Amino acid sequence: RRPLLLPPGPPKLPFIGNMNHLLHPAPHHVLHNLATIYGPIMHLKLGFVSTIVVSSAEAAKQIMKTHDTIFSNRPKLVAPKILGYNYTDIAFAPYGSYWRQLKKTCILELSTTKRMGSTRFIREEEVTRLAQSISVSSEPINLAERLFALNHNIITRITFGDKFDDELRFRLAIREGTVLAAGFQIGDFFPSLGFIAKLTGMNARMEECLVELSSIMDKNIQQHMHMEHKIEKPQDEHLVDVLLRLKDNGGLDEPLTTDNIKSVLLDVFTGASENSSNIVEWAMTEMIRNPSMMEKAQAEVRKVIGEKAKPTIQETDLPKLHYMKMVIKETLRFHPPVPLLLPRESMDRCTINGYEIPSKTRVFINYWAITRDPASWKDPNVFDPERFQDETKDYRGHDFEYIPFGAGRRVCPGISLGMANTELSLASLLYHFDWELPEGEKVEDLDMKETFGMTCYKSCSLRLVPRLRFPVEFSMT
């Protein structure tokens, strides 16, 4: 047999292959540097796993459009086996009818224009509550923490109708789960040596975390089981009620269990809580570093709100905030929350740019590298919202230079919800407050390092002092 014509890649060490390159707090940077040597389709051997890393828009298109069906599977990683109840969530479910039907259910229940309209009041109330809680503080606040709590509250109310009694306990457990599942686990690269994953002790910690998450969800799901018969109109159902109905009526091709429901809910909680807060934190960081951007964004939102009879932020104001949207778009380019997207695995062999990709190859799409590619972006290393003035690139997965939510069959199902949470919370922070660094801290000293995790977040949380400019009026809609 002739050897496969694999893409080029760095020399492989015995046993660990190229794993040495991943031992870095920001592996997407290292993979980007390697791609400048080996090209936009690169082959790595990570432990025992044959992997390709894609680093250009053109190559990403080949994976996510031309050969999307072949690459629509996910690898069987350690974290989603435990925290995703044996790959029965959406993000790591094998490609097939179970995944398709649950993803469709989530989109229908969370992200359609109709659902976005019926859940708008929740986002507006929670964002106003956040502004109110900040307005009584003159101490530096940890923005990342506040924003995570905000997004967590929003998604709990959207999926369950109300916050949990043990809200804080649940939020901390979700946080713990995202930290444990973060980054690369050694066991993911030696799948046939199960003991390696156990050696690190991570499995035991994830199992412990799951017990905590599961018990809180069980309690709240039980309450909904008892409420079910009281729901008269379909529009009064929440995601958890819809999933319970599908479980009871056998509405899917395969029977749905309570564990399946919990795994889907965990995906939704993690997807909604972390990403939007990361985007707003980075956007605020960039604007603190560039006061003229902050002033421009504040002037815009204050003008729009100032022209209204009742000075409160509503989602209907968002389409008028052109500059703020440009700041968010640039943040999705410059600080993508999921820089390597989620890994994929080929289900069949195929040929890309003349290279042979065997079945069961793991694929990382280095979106971060694509955002730094001068062939796709002018002055890619500069944070410049103005580039979106005439830029028509769309983030919903149609332009492969700009895929912060992924693309193809595995694209993120929470784009509308995630963007609404992001835009509304940023608009509120900009409208109500002026922001300063804590006394003694200088803009030049701001730590801009990233930590690669399940999402990529600012290593050192942004702490800012709020100065109230416009009082917060709380009115329940």
Ligand code: HEM
């Ligand atoms: C604003 C912030 C968000 C960003 C930047 C983001 C980003 C992403 C990315 C990059 C992927 C992988 C796509 C791929 O592999 O091609 C993804 C998948 C996913 N996201 Fe999001 N997401 C966000 C918000 C949300 C929200 C609000 C939810 C829940 C309602 C959510 C739920 C999911 C799920 C379930 C998947 C897996 C989809 C699949 O495998 O078919 N995300 N997201």
